[in-house]
Amino acid sequence: MSATLEKQVIDLHTSTVRVLNSTLQSEDATGAWTILHPEGRHSLAVGLTAPLDVTIDGQAGYYAAGMNQRANVVIKGNAGPGVAENMMSGSVHVEGNASMAAGATAQGGLLVIDGDAGARCGISMKGVSIVVRGSVGHMSGFMAQSGNLVVCGDAGEALGDSLYEARLFVRGTVKSLGADCEEKKMTDEDLAILKDLLKEAGITDYPAESFRRYGSARRLYNFNVDNASAY
Amino acid sequence: MSQNKNSPPRTAPRFSATFDVNTISEIQRAAATGIYDIRGAGTKRKLPHFDDLLFLGASVSRYPLEGYRERCDTDVVLGTRFAKKPIRLKTPVTIAGMSFGALSAQAKEALGRGASAVGTSTTTGDGGMTPEERGHSSTLVYQYLPSRYGMNPDDLRRADAIEVVVGQGAKPGGGGMLLGQKISPRVAKMRNLPEGIDQRSACRHPDWTGPDDLEIKIEELREITNWEKPIYVKVGASRPYYDVSLAVKAGADVIVLDGMQGGTAATQEVFIEHVGLPILSAIRSAVQALQDLGLHRQVQLIVSGGIRSGADMAKALALGADAVAIGTAALIALGDQSPDLAAEYAKLGTVPGAYDDWQEGRDPAGITTQDPELAARLDPILGGRRIANYLSVMTMEAQAIARACGKSHLHNLEPEDLVSLTMEAAAMTKIPLAGTDWYPGKGGF
Numbered sequence A: 001m002s003a004t005l006e007k008q009v010i011d012l013h014t015s016t017v018r019v020l021n022s023t024l025q026s027e028d029a030t031g032a033w034t035i036l037h038p039e040g041r042h043s044l045a046v047g048l049t050a051p052l053d054v055t056i057d058g059q060a061g062y063y064a065a066g067m068n069q070r071a072n073v074v075i076k077g078n079a080g081p082g083v084a085e086n087m088m089s090g091s092v093h094v095e096g097n098a099s100m101a102a103g104a105t106a107q108g109g110l111l112v113i114d115g116d117a118g119a120r121c122g123i124s125m126k127g128v129s130i131v132v133r134g135s136v137g138h139m140s141g142f143m144a145q146s147g148n149l150v151v152c153g154d155a156g157e158a159l160g161d162s163l164y165e166a167r168l169f170v171r172g173t174v175k176s177l178g179a180d181c182e183e184k185k186m187t188d189e190d191l192a193i194l195k196d197l198l199k200e201a202g203i204t205d206y207p208a209e210s211f212r213r214y215g216s217a218r219r220l221y222n223f224n225v226d227n228a229s230a231y
Numbered sequence B: 001m002s003q004n005k006n007s008p009p010r011t012a013p014r015f016s017a018t019f020d021v022n023t024i025s026e027i028q029r030a031a032a033t034g035i036y037d038i039r040g041a042g043t044k045r046k047l048p049h050f051d052d053l054l055f056l057g058a059s060v061s062r063y064p065l066e067g068y069r070e071r072c073d074t075d076v077v078l079g080t081r082f083a084k085k086p087i088r089l090k091t092p093v094t095i096a097g098m099s100f101g102a103l104s105a106q107a108k109e110a111l112g113r114g115a116s117a118v119g120t121s122t123t124t125g126d127g128g129m130t131p132e133e134r135g136h137s138s139t140l141v142y143q144y145l146p147s148r149y150g151m152n153p154d155d156l157r158r159a160d161a162i163e164v165v166v167g168q169g170a171k172p173g174g175g176g177m178l179l180g181q182k183i184s185p186r187v188a189k190m191r192n193l194p195e196g197i198d199q200r201s202a203c204r205h206p207d208w209t210g211p212d213d214l215e216i217k218i219e220e221l222r223e224i225t226n227w228e229k230p231i232y233v234k235v236g237a238s239r240p241y242y243d244v245s246l247a248v249k250a251g252a253d254v255i256v257l258d259g260m261q262g263g264t265a266a267t268q269e270v271f272i273e274h275v276g277l278p279i280l281s282a283i284r285s286a287v288q289a290l291q292d293l294g295l296h297r298q299v300q301l302i303v304s305g306g307i308r309s310g311a312d313m314a315k316a317l318a319l320g321a322d323a324v325a326i327g328t329a330a331l332i333a334l335g336d337q338s339p340d341l342a343a344e345y346a347k348l349g350t351v352p353g354a355y356d357d358w359q360e361g362r363d364p365a366g367i368t369t370q371d372p373e374l375a376a377r378l379d380p381i382l383g384g385r386r387i388a389n390y391l392s393v394m395t396m397e398a399q400a401i402a403r404a405c406g407k408s409h410l411h412n413l414e415p416e417d418l419v420s421l422t423m424e425a426a427a428m429t430k431i432p433l434a435g436t437d438w439y440p441g442k443g444g445f
């Protein structure tokens, strides 16, 4: 909940992305903010460091909420490539679909996508939790290092290719697994993490038990000539 | 001659130029192990290089500046195009990006100390920024790499400039690797990886591809850092005219162009020796690209790859660069290849001058290692002094040449001051062959 009750608005019909970001990054910024007429502009609400509640009232372009720290950002539309890229903490909630590389390299916080996510969702993720209500495109979780990717729909080709220690949960079908990704037994710990994430994302439609868990087979961790074709 | 009358003379053993000693041993090694050779350092074969250019010096038609009395300035400002806080260096030689991980914390600290002492910058690398290097570097460039290991917005804001790494001269088009022996607990933690695994870094950025995306990415980085920091784009020399044009169009403040001689911490030998352009052949087209855009000297050009001396630096500047960067030479200045280590190199099957297994992490000089005992051999204060000495010598050498050419600033050096010694160099640089006013492609002779 916001600290101030007064609604603070930045209208991009009359203001600029530069003003928007410097205002929200300023040490004085607190409370709740609404960004009107985003109209697909790039780099909206990037580099935030304070626990603000930011609503982007429409479609966002590339890198919305990039490198977020502590802020809670809601996008009331679709998001372009690299939404919440390298997020450190806080949360980003996309009410529409997200394009490719959603949550790329993010190290913390929670990214929730109500629609589908494009290719390479969670690429090189480093600790973030990503929950997608719909499906994810090909190469999702590529080189994912740690964190959790939850997909309520289906996953495209080469899920989790070259993955490290991230946990991948998929409820629907997986078109194919990438190099070194395998299905793993769902442990009690996995299940507890998954339940928490579904709860945090407000998803009550399906039980955690209906998901499958994928992870690294760890066969590419140390170079072995017999795996040369997988590199 | 004590040959038996009945046996005919025999030919002496003859080695092949094609199948030379290195080639044969590489085939034998490949057959025995089934894996390509990975090593550190840069190209080892002979390539067209700055040695193929000479300065003319002044005489009757030009007059020189007095060695110790007349000024020859060396300062350079980088990032004047869009950044609110451009970088000011006292000398146009910088320390190139080398990761903590590839190098020990002591080596990183020494580089920072040395560079700061002479008023120049140093650069992070794949793996993020350590507090030690931030603390000891008065000007620190933060690399933004495909792996994004250790990438942190707080560090981005703590940096003095940001370098978006697209490629490296040693391996244009290649990703990185750090072998398990060097993934110590601290390195693993910084990179968010399990300890001891062979770490691969991607060759493409995870959230952008191509120049149009790069433009948006650069704008995001500027938005996050309040448009304060200069943004560099580093490319390996491969198609310098187009790569420079596109990086400039995408909004770069500074271009870093790294030739194929450029060092690496760990790359396939075949990549190091066979991919990319020698830096000598890449500078002219990079400068041409900047000139065609009307932005030469407004977007600064830093070149690297085999820079060893003030002469190399002066030649690069005369060809149109604004500054140079060094990697390998800085490691040598710190103590790499020292003859004092001959006995230890012998244990590793090599000799001073040829040591290149930097990927193994067993460096007896304590530079390319994460082994605490080996790393402790490098005293960062003494190392910093050696770096400062070396950088000062490079600067003085370049000044000596510039004065001899009658230049009151290193940046006044120009192509006119140079001649080519070889046809290749003349063709690559369009600097006329010595004794002529001709270069290949130019009509007449």
Ligand SMILES: Cc1cc2nc3c(=O)[nH]c(=O)nc-3n(C[C@H](O)[C@H](O)[C@H](O)COP(=O)(O)O)c2cc1C
Pocket: B040, B041, B042, B096, B097, B098, B099, B102, B103, B124, B125, B126, B143, B165, B167, B168, B169, B234, B258, B261, B262, B263, B264, B265, B304, B305, B306, B307, B325, B326, B327, B328, B329, B358, B368
């Ligand atoms: C040990 C070592 C580590 C390196 N690590 C990186 C790196 O992390 N990122 C990068 O862009 N370049 C890296 N490089 C390349 C240097 O930044 C630079 O391009 C090169 O060293 C310049 O050529 P020189 O070694 O001939 O001076 C590394 C080079 C060396 C020798």
